[in-house]
Every structure is written in C-alpha cells, then in structure tokens.
Amino acid sequence: MKNIKNILIIALAFIMHSCSDFLEPDSLSTFNSEYVFSNVDDARKATNAIYTHFNQDAFRSRLSNNMTGNTDIEQNFGTSTSDRYQIWNLTPQVTNGDLKVVWEEAYKAIRDANFVIDGINASAALNSTDPAIKSNMRQFLGEAYTLRAYWYSMLVFHFGDVPFMTQAPKAGVEFNLPKEDRNVILSAVIQDMINAEKDMQWADQTSYGIEQVNREYTLGMIARLALQRGGWFLKPDMTMDRKSDYLDYYQIAKDYTQKLMTLKDRELPKDFNQIFLNESKFIVANPKTSDVLFEVPFPIGQGDVGWNIGIRVDAGTHPYGSGGNYMNIPPSYLYSFDTKDIRRDVTCGLYYLDKDFVPQVVGIGAIAQGKWSREYLSPAPGASTNKGTGINWPMLRYSDVVLMYAEAENELNGPTAAAQSALKRVRKRAFKEVDWTDKVDTYVANVSGSKDNFFNAIVDERAWEFGGEMIRKYELIRWNLYDKKVQAASEQCKKYADEAKAGTGTLPDYIYVKNVNNRLVILNLDAKLAIAPDATWTRVSWLNALNSSTGALGYQDWITKAWANYTYPVRYIMPLPAVAITNSKGLLKNDGYGY
Template structure:
C-alpha cells in the first residue's frame, strides 16, 4: 500500500483542530502524546498528519503551481481580472484580504503545528534510543520526516511573506501564543541546522516502504542544499531593495557540502529518457534510485496535477473520451520555447503544443496556450470519467537528482569558479538533453564555451535550469535568490516584442505559422517547430498561426506582453519585483497587535 493511500486514513485525533486559527493552541495532554508516540504505527499516523496538508488547496493548487506567478518561463494570465485569488498574485499586487494568501498562511502554520507536535512526541518518547533496532530506526526516520516537512513550509513562508512568526514548540493550552515576526534568515538558518542534525539517521528511499512517496534521506540532504542557497541568496527588504547577508558564502559552502554528500553517498545515473520521468508519474509509477527524489503522494481523487497544469484536455458530457477536463492556468511564453536548441530533447516534453479535443483528437493550441507538457490526464491508466476534473492522483515532483547536480555546480562555481567538478556535474544534466551523437558539439564544445569565466558559467546554469525544470514551477524562487527577477522579465518582454515585430515584418527565422498533423499512430507532429516555411508539402498538414499571434493590429502586441508583466518591471520600485505579499488580515486581526504589514509599500 502506497503512502498516498494511507494519507486518506489519518485518525481524527490528528486532525481535530483543522478549523482553528493557527495561533489557537489545542489542549494536548502529555498522556495523548505519550500514547501516540509510544509505538511505531501510531507515530506513523502522527507524522502522516503533517503530510495531509499537501492535499489541501494551499499546496496542491497554490504553492505547487498557481502562486509561482509570472517568470521568464511560465506565465499566469491575469487579463486585468481581479478575483481575490490567483490573478492578484500573478499581478504581484494582492491585498491582505486575498483568499489564496490566507489559505497558504493558515495551512502552512497548521502543518508546522502538527510537525512540532510530532517532533516533540518523538523526541520525548524514548524510542530514538530504543533497544529494538527496528523501533529506533523507524522513529529516527519519522523525526527526520517531520523536520523536513516543517522546513519546507518555513521556506515557502519566507519566500512569500519575508519575516514571519517562528514557532518550533508544540502548542500547549495556556501558553503565550502571540508570536512576533522572526527574521527570515534566522528561520532558514535554524531549519538548516535542524535538518543537518537529523539527516544521518534517516533512511534512503530504497529502504523505505513508500520509497520516493515518503520523505527520505536523499530528499532531506537535497533540501539542506536548496535551503542553503535560499539562505545565501538575495531577498527583498521592506524598503524594496534586494540584499543578501554578508555570510552568504558560508551557505554556498553548505550547499556544496550537502549536494556533494548526496553525490558521494547515493549517486545514480540520470534516466536516459527525459520523457519517461514524467510519464511514470502519469501512470502512477514511482521508481527509486532514479531522478525524482521525493514526490508528493496524491491518492486517486486528490491533487490537481493535469487539472490546472499540464496538457489541456477538453472533456464534459459530450466528450467522446472518458478522461474528463484539464487545463493549464499558466502558459509557456514563446521566448522560452524558442530558447531551446532545436536538438534539445527536453523541449517537446516540456512545451505542450497540442491539446486533446472533445472528439478525442489532437489539435494545435497556438502561441498563447503552450502548456506544461510533462503531465497529461489522457495518459492515466484508467479514465476517470467524462465529467471528472480535479483529483487525478498524479504525484507532484518536489526535488530531482538533476537539481542536486546543478546545485552542486552552482555552489562550486560561486566558491571556486567553473572547476572540473562543477563542469562534470553540469555536463551530466546536459548530456541527457541530447542524442549521444550530438554530444561533441552540444555538450563538449558548449562546456568549453561557458567555462571560460565564473560569470559565463553562472549564466549557463541560469539557462540550463530553465530548460531542465520548465513547468515544475520552481523558477520564481530561483530568480528571487539570484536577484534576476526583474531583469529576466524585462528580457522576456523585449524578446516577445522582437518575435512579434519580426513575424509581422516577415523577417524572422522562427515559425510565424506552424504546420501540423497527427500521424497514422495518432501522434502529434509539427513540420516546422523551429523555422519559417513558405508552405506545407501537401494538404495533410494544417496551418496554425504561431509567432504572428504575438502581434495585434490594434495594440501592436498581445495583451499579456503589454499588461501581465508590468508590475514585475515597473511596480512600486521599478526594476525590483515586489514578490513579497502582505500577511493575511485574518492573521493580523488574531495576533492582538503582534503582527502588522509594515514596509514594502503595502496599502493594507
């Protein structure tokens, strides 16, 4: 039985307080904790309570994808509409009354609360040093899971709200629970220290009953590196300037140390077929010792993967298929699509140029609706039904080994420049993107070109991470810590305008129109994915406007070029993205004056 199914059966005692505000403590007696954490099975259920928040909208549709906003490789169209939800977040001007922000804040602290309960119960149980080797091993593993899950939620709170209350103790009735803000870097430092203290007693995924559907030692080590880069990276201050602390190199050293630790202790070959990584998720396979280190386990009926992100599938009562409806709330900009090398095997997997129609056929989506092609509900082993939508059960990838390799390359480069160790880690990721016959030019010659300086190598890492992780919705966090957010958005706007101008003037080399069809096996085929052609060779090909669709005869450029990026370039502080959002008004009202939205030029 997979962990995804166990999460549906968490005892009521673990979730009894889900309707309370995060600062309102439950009356938890010592007897309750002593009982719950006296044995392996109940302790497992206690930690499962922390996992359960992944199946709330706070994660499954917000943090996993919706709230990642607008980047140079993903676009959330707000189209001037304000809905007290994701569109305000995409526009980088959400108010403290925004419901999506409140959902994330509330469930983040509920997950943190339950993690703290589990940590205290496990630590005080005596089972970490049990004479029973199995009990000792299991409880140390559970402690690591609870700490890692807590660190994830604090990482997200720091990215979205900056300085936030830092709570590390289980709630006790009668205690002072009005916590002030703690500096975001203090929080990250302490969470990194906590993970460093527990990871060596955790188990590798191949030794765990639920493999990569369970927080494992690989993921925790990788999370230490990821958190260290966040801690050593840039962040937005209340005066709307970007800064990073003077000790940032200490955290690049930690990132290098722990990414290298995983490489030394649990190296694995990257799967040669990039498409197979995500195809496995679509068909509910979760192999260990491959690329994905941890993926959020969704039961059937849970999760929003291939509903609001992935290949568009038009369903409904009139559909001629039983796979239901799925869409993509965030499209891929043409600049990103065109940035791929024409021989890069990742582009076809990452950029979905087609949709599934109600007729159960394939059709081109045009330039404005390129989807995150890694997930497709049409591939589910069993059709979920014509009127189905949410709840595909497809897991969400949280960290891949390719990420660890590139984190090592980045940290090593920051500390020592583009050494051979940094180049080799980078090369392992890039090799998979090309046919071995092309490695001499697309990998080896490319590596020689980018390894001439520290800056050139860093710029290449920025590009490679875009091509490798497109659609996995981590780009926002990277642009923040690199202090490249506004710069990359400006590049995207300028690039889209250039593509539109060239297409309209007929002078560009890219596909102003694409010609496509489905072959005899039902596969979607594009005649000219990279280049302009005068006409199709025969009538079997269908013409679809592509780059020419970026032009508008009335406004010159399409709406999202003119409007959707504006606050990322010319917001309250031009040239600096105000990616921090206000603390929800509900949390402020309940804090009895402890919390306030000060700084960042918030209006409320």
C-alpha cells in the same frame, strides 16, 4: 501502482483538524502524546498527519503551481481582481483568499510537525535498545524536521519575516509571536535538517520509497534552503539584499549535495519523458535509480496535476474528463532551447485534446507544461471528471542536486573541473550521444571561461531542465534576476512579433500541421516555410499571432501586461493576511513593501 495512496486518508482519521487560526490551535489529538510516541505504529500515523496538508488547496493548487508565476518560463495574467490574478499581477490585498489559506495551512502543518518533534524527542523510544524502533523513530523525526523546513521556506519566500514557532501546543507555551527575521528562521531549520539527516533512512529503506520524505530528499533540501539563505531577498524598504555570510551557505549547499552524490549517487535516467509519464501513469520509480527524490503522493480522487497544470483536455464523450493549464509557456522560452534538446518537446506542450480527444495545435500564447497529462490516466477517470487526478507532484529531483552542486562549486571556486563535470551530467541526458561532443563537451568548455559565464549557463540549464515544475520564481528571487529575466522574455516576444509583422527573422510566422495516427505533427516549428509540400498540411498562424490590432503597441495583451509590474525590485513579497493581523492582537502588521 501507488504504494501510499491511502496514507493521507489514514492520517486524517488519526488526527482531526479544525479551521482555527494557527495562533489559537486546537488540540491535535485525543490520544495521549506520551503513548502515541511510545510505539512505532502510532508515531508513524502522527507523522503521516503532517503530509495531509499537501492535500489541501493551499498546496495542491496554490504553492505547487498557481502562486509560482509569473516568471520568464511560466506566465499568465488577467484583468480580473480575483485572488490568483491579484497575486500574478503583484497587486494582492490583505483579504486575498489564496494568501489566507496558504498562511493558515502552513502553520497547521508546522503545528503538526512540532507535535511530532516534541513527542519523539521526549520519548524513550528515540533511544530504544531495539535497533529497528530506534531507526524508525529517528526517521520520523527527520521527516518532521524536513517538512517543517519546507513550510517555513515557503512562508518566508512569500511573506518575508514571519512568526517562528518551534513548539507544539501545550499549556504555558506562548503562540502569539512577533515576526522573526527570515534569515534566522532559515538558518535554524537548515541546522535542524543537518542534525537529523545522518539518522534518517534512504528511500529504498523506507516503506513508501520516493512517496515519503527520505534521507536523499533531506540532503537535497539542506542544499536548496542553504541557497535560499545565501541568496538575495526583498527588504521592507523595497531594496534587494543578501547577508554578508552568504558564502557560508553556498559551502553548506556544496557539502550536502556532494554528500548525497558520494553516498547515494545514481545515473540520471536516460528517458527524460518517462520521469513525468510515470507520475501520470501512477508508476512509482525505483528509489535506488529514481531521478525524483520525493513526490507528493496524492490519493486517487485528490490533487490538481492534470487539471490546472499540464496538457489541456477538453470535456467530451471520451472517458478522460477535462483539465486546463493556468500557467502558459511563452515562445521566448520555447525558442531558447537548442533544437536538438530532448527536453523541449517534453516540457513545451504544443497540442491540446479537443472534445473528440483529437490533438489540435495550441495558440502561440497557450503553450502548456507538457510534462503531465490526464490522457495517460489508467483507468480513465470518467467523462465528467476534472480535479482529483491522483497524479503525484515532484518536489525535488536528483538533477536538481547535481546542478545545485555545480552552482555552489562555481560560486566558491569558479568553474572547476568538478563543476563542469556536474553540468555535463545533466546535459548528456538532454542530447543524443552522437551530439555530446558539440552540445556537451564543447558547450561546457565555451561557458567555462569565467565564473560569471558559468553562472549564466547554470541559470539557463535550470530553466531548460525544470520548466513547468514551478520552481523558477524562487530561483530568480535568490539570484536577484527576477526583473531582468521577465523583462527579457517580454522584449523577446515583442521582437518575434515585430519580425513576423515585417517578414524578417528565421522563425516561422506560420506553421504547417497535420494529424498522423492521432498524433499532431508540426512540419516547420523551427524555420519559415513558404508553402507546404502537399495538401495534407494545414497552415496555422504562429509567431504572427503575437501581433494584435487591439493590444498595447500592437502586441497581444499578455506580452505587455503579464510582466508589466515585474520591474526592479519585483515586489514578490505578499501582505500578511488580515486574519493573521487581527488574531495577533497587535503583534503583527504589514509594515513595508508598500502595503
């Protein structure tokens, strides 16, 4: 069951927020700050208030998934000029509502984190002689630093240089600030987490386990943001760059992933599917063994997982409601998997549930993220429901930590035995033990001939491991591979279409499907088949459906248009929202990136 499902509601009752701009923040509380942070219970409630910002559209439908396409493994496009299509097509306007809500909510979350940080640092309770009080206050402080770091990470990924506020609202503090260099911001918040993590509590010591920021997550976030800081970024003059000290940050990533792997190692759970099934079934994993280190704890009736991301379920008389999928998985990604890789069938949703709750095969351009589905909700939420499934959203998994370690070690020292061992750990879960010699040992040996080859293997492995979890965009940015990978996906889809039209190639132009015990079975997903073995199978267009008589060059429009603007350098930086510029009284402006 969900241990923390009411935490956001409780926090909202404690600290009320208005819709004012971050540059003119309202008072955060009618309570006296000195009193609030003099005791554990109220300090906990104040810290909980930072989490409420995950329960706004800025995160639950924007930052968590909508704004993280298009990539080589998750994509969508449209001819609409609505907010999300502007972002997907890289044509955002300063009036874009999605950008406005993300900007405002991010700074509200930062404001609330600053309130906690300032309050606890000024509190005598931080150094209490009572070990329990001292431990809890330092844990809350670590949570606030980590959550603040998350929001700044997102701001600089999407907007580049932004105002850097580190103090809570109070008399005499100036909040109308100019832009700060994104690398200065990242360096600062990484150091904050480094300073805080040693005094934080492990997930199995906290009240809410993996539904609460914990030491494991903070260690992982130090590494994730260090790789962001050490990675490439787009400058206002539309060139990609990275700082000369980037190896220092790869060293930090290595050190802190290694620290977590030394102090709190765990076997990767053998059942890859169960990791995500737990979230759809409201099962919170054991924090000692969980692959998920922190997941956003959406209350029942909140959250968009299973509504705009996951297996499509059509509205009908069945009691599970309806949900769709805004980001599709291209066939180039589906067929990049080894056919024996267990992760493929979990990640690539090849079915949807119709109005009668009967599974039907999806079209080739509508493969869904298969890791979550409202069909597993218990109790069923009701026929008229859609949003608000209450399915949690994973923020960081242990396999990510292991692969970050492998990447950092390779960048610093090449494909050492330690780097190879880390890659093997992740691949072992992806294949049955009988296949380990070929798919793990031989595979890793073959990709370890050079630093570049091993890096490319890490790029691939992260795609297969985290497909549908909507982190690929940020990785392609920091690797400076955004244009190369999306254009390769587009060209691969064109190649499939050409082969299907010409009757060449080995993959299926048509697939044969049938329903067995209310489960969709595909007979020939990986190979051509001239004719079905019997009449129980239905032939369905597959790769041949990539062709179109109306699309550009004869292809389906999404193949040529979804990634059309993703050429070097990809303009992933968005314009500052108009409201931010107006309220800054001349300090902020859109000065670069073609805006």
